[in-house]
Every structure is written in C-alpha cells, then in structure tokens.
Amino acid sequence: MTDFSTFDVADYLENEEVIAEYLTAACEDENSDVFHAALADVAKARGITREGSGQAVHDELKALKAMPLTARGLS
Template sequence: MSPSKIKTKLLPFDAARYLTDDEAIAEYMTAVLDIEDTDLLLLALSDIARAKGMAQVAKDAGLGRESLYKALAPGAKPRFDTVLKVARALGVKFSAHPA
C-alpha cells in the first residue's frame, strides 16, 4: 500500500486525558483563569471533573451527577457558590493577585 493510500485516524482532543496530576490541573486552571472567559472556565472545570470522575466529584461537591453536568455545560450560568463547591471537590483553589 502506497503512503498516499494510508488513512490516518485522529482522535478528537480531550484535555481530560492529560490532566493526570495536581500539577497539570493547576497549570491548566491558571492558564484558563488568565484568559478571563467564563465559558472556558466551565469547560476547564468539566474537563477536570471528567478526569477525576464525574460521579465522585458530584458527590464531593454535594451535587447530583446530572446537576454537575448541567452546571458545567456550555452556556450554563451556575451560581458562584456552585462553582466554589465544584472547585473545592476538584482540589482547586482560586487566588487573587494584583492585576
């Protein structure tokens, strides 16, 4: 088979596959927070939750699994206390620095 006829199958990018330790998660969250995009923040929290296991994160946050999915869905407008509960369950802490 010639090289031009070989089909390459690419998998869609999934950030959750690369969030294997606390260091990677912290770097990811720092980069996302620097962008200041709320939808991207929800996506990042969702990626981390999937990496850690949605059911366990929901339990640790005191939410139902379906509620967690809804809170982190694109375009969702979760309450700030929900975001903090999820972040705490993920082992992530937000901090403030001078701009």
C-alpha cells in the same frame, strides 16, 4: 484520507500540578466559558459525573478553594 484520534484534554490532567496550571491558564482568558469548560475537563479527568456527584463536586470545589491564589491565577 487520514484518520485522527479524538483529543481529550482530560486524558492529560494527571496530577494536581498539571490541573493547577491548566486552571490558571483558563483563568487568564477573558471569556468565562473557558474557565467553566476547564472545570468540566477537570471533573471528567477525576471521574466526576453529573448524577450522584453532589459530595464529589463539593470536595472538588473545596480543593480548588484551598489552592494558593497564584495557582488559581488570582494574585
């Protein structure tokens, strides 16, 4: 039997460009759950947890809003 390691996309979201591409791809899916899962992956990649993350989440949303519309897949 072959053992496989667990894949976690958050391990590969290393910079703003990769994150923007990942979120853009998620925006293109008709299922909104895909985008929500992508946002959770980005939060995990950045070390944001649910507890005590109010300001961090606010800062992430602020950064997302500052992205060009094309990077958010909304152009």
